[in-house]
Amino acid sequence: MNANQPGLFDDLPTSPDEIICGVDEAGRGPLAGPVFAAAVILDPSRPIDGLRDSKKLTEAKRDLLAPLIKAHALAWAIAEASEAEIDKLNILHASMLAMRRAVEALKVQPTLALIDGNRCPVMKIQSIAVVGGDDKVDAISAASILAKTARDAALVTLHAAYPQYCFDQHKGYGTALHLERLRQFGASPVHRRSFAPVRAVLVAGPQSLTEE
Template identity: 90%
Template sequence: MNNQTPGLFDFLPDSPDEIICGVDEAGRGPLAGPVYAAAVILDVSRPIEGLRDSKKLTEAKRDLLAPLIKANALAWAIAEASEEEIDKLNILQASMLAMRRAVEALSTVPTLALIDGNRCPVMKIQSIAVVGGDDKVDAISAASILAKTARDAALVTLHAQYPQYCFDQHKGYGTALHLERLREHGASPVHRRSFAPVRKVLEEFAARAGGAA
């Protein structure tokens, strides 16, 4: 970690052998697409200016920082949990799964994971939840940026497959435009069927089909 608030993490092990990764997810709230997670181990000798919670950065700034993180970090990894896994496990457990996958995919094995939020995935290494960590811990901020940019890119790709939903504009979130297109076209294969707005549309389309039979 670098440039952290003095005293904020005095409880962490103070050891030169400690390898700390920051972990965050993106995409818990949307109605469509996978949930993404990233894990980042920063290099204290190669600080990256401007790291903070990805939600507080413009898209242009995130797109500038993401390649800098990848180029300067000691290790980074991005993982996901699919729509099917979200529907099967629930979004919280799918997010935990994506975060665990990201940590396990790191080329350097960390000894400690700092997780944004108030829960930690079950992992082989020690983990600590940090509420608001994406704006307090540089490594978590970096993970937030990588997860967000990766998920946004994935939704742009999904837009090419399903242009009628305008995924490139709302990235799967339940905006008025998305809900309008969802009601008009029904659910696509990448919509999360366990989410209430999608489930409602599925029921409405099933009722229409039943009435027409």
């Protein structure tokens, strides 16, 4: 779907002069690594087939679409908020910060930001929250794909530095494997200390978490 599709969002200001960017984040739930966000302004003259919520696409499909988005979009940007910022601000506010950074990094200045979800970051331009927007608005779908692929790539890089945690397999999410390695090795510098499983092992030390 497209944000300019008649009847999709009747209250959106979709005049011909409106420059709309879609914004989404990736990585709120994981126990480790930054939270990423992306902003995308699509080019109506260069449509991209197959855009949808990144969570509904295979990794291979996301990896095919990400370079197409970068090549065909009028503008795109990816930003992040660090583990330290997540622990300081909490994950919601850190996600908002990453989204604002992504919008501000765009080389084309948008006039309207469509944000996936029910909250908008504080920005200089108008923004509208769109619940389920990553599967309703093409520009948000594109942003979700860029944020997801960028974060996955970052966790593969972190795996090279901390191979004992197997970040390349679970991308920081709290899987059984990740919790097992967290119990065994304790928290790394890239773990989110404000998240309960990490906080528990920091308090009690490695091997402190009980098996499910």
